[in-house]
Amino acid sequence: MQETNQKKTPIWLQMRNQASGPEELLALVAHRGNAATPILELCRCLGVGLWDSDMVEGGCLEMNTQSGIANIRVQRASTRHRKRFTIAHELAHLMLHEFDGKIHRDARGYPQILIEHEASRFAAALLMPEHLVKIVAPLYKYNTSEMAQVFNVSKEAMAYRFQNIMSGVHDPMRKRRKDG
Numbered sequence: 001m002q003e004t005n006q007k008k009t010p011i012w013l014q015m016r017n018q019a020s021g022p023e024e025l026l027a028l029v030a031h032r033g034n035a036a037t038p039i040l041e042l043c044r045c046l047g048v049g050l051w052d053s054d055m056v057e058g059g060c061l062e063m064n065t066q067s068g069i070a071n072i073r074v075q076r077a078s079t080r081h082r083k084r085f086t087i088a089h090e091l092a093h094l095m096l097h098e099f100d101g102k103i104h105r106d107a108r109g110y111p112q113i114l115i116e117h118e119a120s121r122f123a124a125a126l127l128m129p130e131h132l133v134k135i136v137a138p139l140y141k142y143n144t145s146e147m148a149q150v151f152n153v154s155k156e157a158m159a160y161r162f163q164n165i166m167s168g169v170h171d172p173m174r175k176r177r178k179d180g
């Protein structure tokens with residue numbers, strides 16, 4: 001029986017007890033520094049333009065596979081968390097869907113549309129990777145509000161994501177759908 005308070009158990013011991021491997025240790029370093037996905041940097045790496053715009057909808061995507069142009073516009077008035085999610089959502093459309101030469105606008109109130117749902121699941125996986133969530137969750141005693149701060153997402157997005165992971169909802173496949 002352990003007499004020490006669980007809260008005082010050092011991280012190394014928690015991880016030793018959880019039989020953490022190299023991946024978990026590396027993830028922890030990332031977590032201590034910043035587990036939040038550097039979404040702006042990712043856009044830069046991908047060569048995707050990013051703009052703040054005054055617009056009604058949360059965001060939109062312009063893509064052209066011929067010219068190689070990809071631009072994401074995000075509603076200027078959105079919160080920081082909302083913007084991060086919107087950018088991830090538009091990146092998902094860029095990876096998954098066909099809007100060639102067109103501008104896709106995220107209309108509010110249409111979450112039931114399959115592609116919007118797909119894009120949001122992809123975005124959640126990008127901002128809150130399953131393997132990281134599973135490592136971070138016990139360290140924060142499954143408190144999704146605190147976990148949200150770690151991943152720099154909204155509490156609602158974190159709670160929803162955590163619920164999905166715990167109930168075994170699988171992440172979207174890496175490959176693009178051919179039938180869509």
Ligand SMILES: [Zn+2]
Nearest residue numbers: 093106116119
């Ligand atoms: Zn969308």
